[in-house]
Amino acid sequence: MTDSVLEVHDLNVEFPTEDGTVRAVRGVGYRLERGESLGIVGESGSGKSVTALAVMGLLPGTARVRGSVRFEGTELLGLSDARLSDLRGSGVAMIFQDPMTSLNPVYSVGYQISETLLRHNPGMRSRAARARAVELLGTVGIPSPERRVDNYPHELSGGMRQRVVIAIAMANDPDVIIADEPTTALDVTVQAQILEALETARAETGAALVLITHDLGVVAGHTDRVAVMYAGRIVETGSVEDIFYTPRMPYTLGLLGSLPRLDREEERLTPITGSPPSLLNLPPGCPFAPRCPLRRETCDRTEPPLRPAGHAAHLSACHFADELVGTGAGEVFDTAGADTEALARFADTAAQAPSTHAEEDPA
Ligand SMILES: Nc1ncnc2c1ncn2[C@@H]1O[C@H](COP(=O)(O)OP(=O)(O)OP(=O)(O)O)[C@@H](O)[C@H]1O
Ligand code: SF4
Ligand SMILES: [Mg+2]
Numbered sequence: 001m002t003d004s005v006l007e008v009h010d011l012n013v014e015f016p017t018e019d020g021t022v023r024a025v026r027g028v029g030y031r032l033e034r035g036e037s038l039g040i041v042g043e044s045g046s047g048k049s050v051t052a053l054a055v056m057g058l059l060p061g062t063a064r065v066r067g068s069v070r071f072e073g074t075e076l077l078g079l080s081d082a083r084l085s086d087l088r089g090s091g092v093a094m095i096f097q098d099p100m101t102s103l104n105p106v107y108s109v110g111y112q113i114s115e116t117l118l119r120h121n122p123g124m125r126s127r128a129a130r131a132r133a134v135e136l137l138g139t140v141g142i143p144s145p146e147r148r149v150d151n152y153p154h155e156l157s158g159g160m161r162q163r164v165v166i167a168i169a170m171a172n173d174p175d176v177i178i179a180d181e182p183t184t185a186l187d188v189t190v191q192a193q194i195l196e197a198l199e200t201a202r203a204e205t206g207a208a209l210v211l212i213t214h215d216l217g218v219v220a221g222h223t224d225r226v227a228v229m230y231a232g233r234i235v236e237t238g239s240v241e242d243i244f245y246t247p248r249m250p251y252t253l254g255l256l257g258s259l260p261r262l263d264r265e266e267e268r269l270t271p272i273t274g275s276p277p278s279l280l281n282l283p284p285g286c287p288f289a290p291r292c293p294l295r296r297e298t299c300d301r302t303e304p305p306l307r308p309a310g311h312a313a314h315l316s317a318c319h320f321a322d323e324l325v326g327t328g329a330g331e332v333f334d335t336a337g338a339d340t341e342a343l344a345r346f347a348d349t350a351a352q353a354p355s356t357h358a359e360e361d362p363a
Contacts, residue, residue, distance in 0.1 A: 004070075005175050005208050006032040006055070006092070011067035013050050013059065020280045024050040026232040027067075032176065037202070037209040039219030039240075041255065042229035043276055048212045051229075052178050056094050057084040072175065090120055093169035093207070095198075097181040099161035102168065103153040109164045110134070110149030116171040136167040139204065140197040159190035163197050170201045177201065178210040183218065195222055216255045220244065228252050231277055231287035234306060238314035248309035248316035248324050250292050250332055257329030271333030286319070293332050294320060 013025035025047045032038055040048050053059045055069050057076060069076040071091055076084065088094070096102055104112060113133035118124055124132075130149065137145035140163040153161055162182060169177055179198060183191035199222065202209050211223055219226050220240065227237040228251065236249035247253050254272035274291040277283070285300040286292070292299065298319050309316035310325075318324070324332075 003033050004031045005034050005072060006030075006210075007068070007070040008051075008055060009068040009070075011051060011054055011069065012065070013047075013054050014064045015062060016064070017280075022279045023282060024232055024279055025054065028229075028232075028234055029067075030227055030234070030237070032208045032210065034175070035202075035206050035208055036225070037211060037223040039223035039226045040210060040212045040229060041214065041216050041219060041226060043214060045276055045279070046229040047232040047279075048214075048229055049180055052094065052180050052210065052212060055178065056088060056092060057081075058094075090172050090174060092176040092178060093172050093174035095162070095165050095169055095177065095179040095182045097184050099158065099165045100153065102165045103161060105153050108150050108152055109137070109156070109167075110151075113137070113149075113164070113168055113171050116168050120172060132171070133167075136170055137164070139170070139200060140164075140167045141193060141200075142167075157190075159186050159194060162186065162194050166194075166197050166201050170205055173205050174207045176210065177205075177207045178212070180212045181214070182211075184214070191218075198222070216243075217259050228255065231282065232279055233287075233317065234315075235288070235317040236309075236315065237306075238310075242310070242314040246310060246314070246325070248314065248321040249318045250294050250324070251288050253324070253327065253329040253332050254291075257333045271329065286317075294323075296320070 009029045011025055011028040015022040015024060028047070028051050030038060040051070042048055050059070054065055055076070057079065059065065065077060067077065071087060076087070103109070110130060110133045113136055114126060114129035117129040117132055118126065134145045134149050137148055142148050142160060142163050148156070153164070156164065182198065183194045186194060195218070198209070201207070209223070211219060213219060223240060225237065225239055226243040227234045228243070228249065229235065230251050236243065236247065236252045243252060244256065247256060257271040272291055277287050277290070285302060286304055289295045289299040304317045304319045306315045306317040308314065309321040
């Protein structure tokens with residue numbers, strides 16, 4: 001018996017297209033314990049969203065999906081739409097980058113939260129649902145919730161709308177929340193507030209969290225573990241400390257090197273030149289090889305498996321992972337390197353920061 005709430009094993013997703021087969025997700029696996037949080041980080045096109053959509057059963061019908069996705073022990077791949085949509089209600093909630101994807105423009109936010117509550121609590125009266133909706137809006141940091149409850153989505157700012165989506169996710173009392181770039185469209189201050197609201201949602205529901213982002217900086221202080229994706233695969237995974245202090249994959253080092261240094265203003269370097277490979281015709285070998293300063297002949301021949309580097313729970317997909325012990329981004333890429341010490345301090349303060357509900361407000 002395991003306490004895993006979500007187990008993804010050897011997940012593969014392909015899209016047949018006119019130009020050939022896009023291998024969007026290649027052998028992705030992760031396990032999420034109850035209440036745990038995992039950050040999935042990677043550049044655009046690395047397969048983060050497709051992985052999440054596969055878990056939710058939301059991929060288009062043309063997608064070919066193989067592998068296994070187990071929620072509380074139940075296999076989800078191949079489950080009927082009806083069973084899946086039940087589960088999407090109360091088991092796994094998804095928060096998208098654009099809140100308008102989840103909100104209905106023609107209903108007030110209060111109505112939408114109440115609807116969710118009434119669906120999941122058949123005995124609940126509509127008055128009680130409205131009161132709870134107001135309470136939930138307050139919990140996610142919306143000022144004057146008793147007034148805001150009657151607003152329509154277009155009357156709220158982007159940050160406010162994303163809070164409403166988080167409130168709806170909480171109303172479902174999910175076991176897992178998957179948030180796909182929930183802050184990308186928002187400015188930095190609002191981003192921090194949304195991440196805080198997400199923390200509150202997690203704390204109140206006890207849900208496990210999958211936080212998808214292209215920004216490694218976002219996961220510091222908000223997740224327990226990190227999986228770095230590249231070209232449809234997980235190329236490194238471990239605890240936040242493993243990834244920030246002892247990265248064992250050149251791509252991760254490159255991501256760390258492109259983080260802003262907190263001790264030097266305005267310095268944000270992008271050390272990884274080039275772009276990720278097309279997933280249409282992936283050549284053999286390591287997909288990062290064309291961009292990797294450490295590339296050797298072996299790298300072009302064989303794709304490195306994801307295997308333990310350092311300890312059993314820290315995995316890396318690099319032939320030369322062992323040589324990276326104690327190596328900083330600056331030694332591999334042409335960069336000043338991430339200020340990991342400062343980032344770790346930031347992570348600690350972010351985790352302990354008192355909740356502030358000060359907020360940008362539109363109208
Ligand atoms: N319906 C589809 N048909 C064909 N290819 C697709 C489809 N959906 C996604 N892809 C491809 O799958 C790959 C992975 O896409 P995905 O959306 O998962 O990337 P991502 O990591 O979420 O990127 P981003 O940071 O831009 O959101 C991309 O190459 C994308 O073009
Ligand atoms: S396997 Fe080779 S090309 Fe790939 S990341 Fe490691 S050193 Fe670089
Ligand atoms: Mg995406």
